[in-house]
Amino acid sequence: MIRPDEHTTDQTPDLPLVKLWGGRFDEPTDAFVEAFTASVGFDQRLFREDIAGSIAHAKMLAKVGVLTLDECEKIVSGLNTLLLDIERGDFAWVVAYEDVHMNIEARLIDRIGDVGKKLHTGRSRNDQVATDVRLYLRGAIDRIQQELARLRAGLVDLAEREADTVMPGFTHLQVAQPISFGHHLLAWYEMLSRDAERLIDVRKRVNVLPLGSAALAGTSYPLDRAYVAELLGFDGVSRNSLDAVSDRDFAIEFLSAAALIMMHLSRMSEELVLWTSAQFSFINLPDRFCTGSSIMPQKKNPDVPELVRGKTGRVYGDLFALLTLMKGQPLAYNKDNQEDKEPLFDAVDTLMGSLRAFADMMPAIEPNRERMRAAAKQGFSTATDLADYLVRQGVPFRDAHEIVGKAVRHGQTIGCDLSELPLAELQTFSAKIKEDVFAVLTLEGSMAARDLLGGTAPNQVRAQVAAARAALSSATHAHLTTEIFC
Ligand code: ARG
Numbered sequence: 001m002i003r004p005d006e007h008t009t010d011q012t013p014d015l016p017l018v019k020l021w022g023g024r025f026d027e028p029t030d031a032f033v034e035a036f037t038a039s040v041g042f043d044q045r046l047f048r049e050d051i052a053g054s055i056a057h058a059k060m061l062a063k064v065g066v067l068t069l070d071e072c073e074k075i076v077s078g079l080n081t082l083l084l085d086i087e088r089g090d091f092a093w094v095v096a097y098e099d100v101h102m103n104i105e106a107r108l109i110d111r112i113g114d115v116g117k118k119l120h121t122g123r124s125r126n127d128q129v130a131t132d133v134r135l136y137l138r139g140a141i142d143r144i145q146q147e148l149a150r151l152r153a154g155l156v157d158l159a160e161r162e163a164d165t166v167m168p169g170f171t172h173l174q175v176a177q178p179i180s181f182g183h184h185l186l187a188w189y190e191m192l193s194r195d196a197e198r199l200i201d202v203r204k205r206v207n208v209l210p211l212g213s214a215a216l217a218g219t220s221y222p223l224d225r226a227y228v229a230e231l232l233g234f235d236g237v238s239r240n241s242l243d244a245v246s247d248r249d250f251a252i253e254f255l256s257a258a259a260l261i262m263m264h265l266s267r268m269s270e271e272l273v274l275w276t277s278a279q280f281s282f283i284n285l286p287d288r289f290c291t292g293s294s295i296m297p298q299k300k301n302p303d304v305p306e307l308v309r310g311k312t313g314r315v316y317g318d319l320f321a322l323l324t325l326m327k328g329q330p331l332a333y334n335k336d337n338q339e340d341k342e343p344l345f346d347a348v349d350t351l352m353g354s355l356r357a358f359a360d361m362m363p364a365i366e367p368n369r370e371r372m373r374a375a376a377k378q379g380f381s382t383a384t385d386l387a388d389y390l391v392r393q394g395v396p397f398r399d400a401h402e403i404v405g406k407a408v409r410h411g412q413t414i415g416c417d418l419s420e421l422p423l424a425e426l427q428t429f430s431a432k433i434k435e436d437v438f439a440v441l442t443l444e445g446s447m448a449a450r451d452l453l454g455g456t457a458p459n460q461v462r463a464q465v466a467a468a469r470a471a472l473s474s475a476t477h478a479h480l481t482t483e484i485f486c
Pocket residue numbers: 039043099125126129333335337338339
């Protein structure tokens with residue numbers, strides 16, 4: 001995250017430091033207040049969106065006759081030059097100009113002269129900043145969707161490869177029933193697919209243009225808001241100026257969706273951490289995703305999932321920061337809203353980094369199939385299959401449950417899995433047990449038997465892999481980043 005002061009300067013040699021709002025003030029701003037109220041240290045990262053919004057605004061002012069074509073051209077080319085300057089790092093951000101908007105406007109006036117002073121006609125920083133944040137967030141959502149899709153595709157590939165791999169499925173973290181490792185991976189895929197749907201939905205409410213709301217009440221100029229929306233790729237135009245300049249619910253919605261994604265990544269992390277431990281040893285993470293210990297030479301730590309699990313708390317914090325920021329604000333814009341940016345940027349950066357790390361790591365996971373299989377054999381994981389077998393022989397399920405419970409207790413006493421008990425011994429629990437019981441007591445038999453939609457049978461896993469691939473390829477076409485430069 002950009003910290004205040006990191007990329008700002010208190011002085012600039014070629015610019016007179018005249019406040020763009022200084023007219024009604026008798027004395028200069030207190031130096032500390034100036035630094036305290038400034039946002040340029042962190043909102044400078046909105047420069048692309050700010051310039052795009054200004055270019056669209058200027059073009060629209062020319063279209064409706066508020067600017068001449070010549071004035072518009074001077075402003076647009078001045079703004080484009082500033083864009084190049086900023087991208088080259090050749091732009092001094094000045095704290096005295098408070099924020100990204102006034103830094104760019106002041107520099108534009110310096111560059112092109114008095115005509116630059118006409119840019120802010122019919123506009124306020126209130127609708128300007130709301131527009132910038134929406135443009136920024138739309139782009140961020142599109143980039144997040146791309147990383148999310150890469151991670152989901154990686155999960156689907158791994159699930160296909162591991163459809164026949166048996167592992168123990170857990171409830172209460174106790175061995176429950178044998179499952180396909182591919183099925184487990186597709187459970188993760190499903191969580192992340194709902195996350196992607198949520199982002200598509202959030203994006204609809206983000207992609208609405210506030211510009212034209214001016215300070216709070218709209219403006220007396222005959223602005224063509226639909227034209228600005230078209231130039232900037234917005235799907236619609238806000239219907240109430242008070243609401244448009246003040247609410248940040250669209251950002252809060254995004255943060256809730258981001259918090260859910262992090263929650264899912266954190267659950268995945270927890271399992272990856274468990275699985276890489278010596279006690280589980282279900283998977284190996286290649287060295288490039290791990291780090292060592294400065295004191296214990298034997299250690300290889302799963303830092304990436306641990307860190308993602310830890311970073312989840314930051315994003316929850318960002319969500320709560322914005323909810324709390326909004327809750328006491330009267331209509332319309334209040335300076336409180338300047339505090340929306342750091343949590344939003346932090347959440348976007350944290351989420352992007354976490355998704356990138358996961359998308360890179362997923363194809364590199366090395367399953368230890370023997371260990372998974374051995375673990376699935378422990379804990380009488382096919383006990384339910386024996387009960388189901390008895391039900392098929394006409395035993396009521398509750399009685400079957402009781403019979404198998406006794407057989408399990410016997411197996412525990414003598415240290416044998418149900419599949420290792422001789423037929424004669426199994427028959428002491430129920431005469432309905434026949435030779436064919438061993439087919440259902442194997443791990444593969446148990447897994448293959450759950451051959452219904454949503455079940456763990458490898459057939460079903462392969463069918464879900466195919467469905468996921470189809471969904472991913474149609475989604476890829478839907479999330480192309482909207483170009484904002486007109
Ligand atoms: N830096 C401000 C923000 O981030 C821009 C809007 C300021 N508007 C105002 N009326 N002071 O919200």
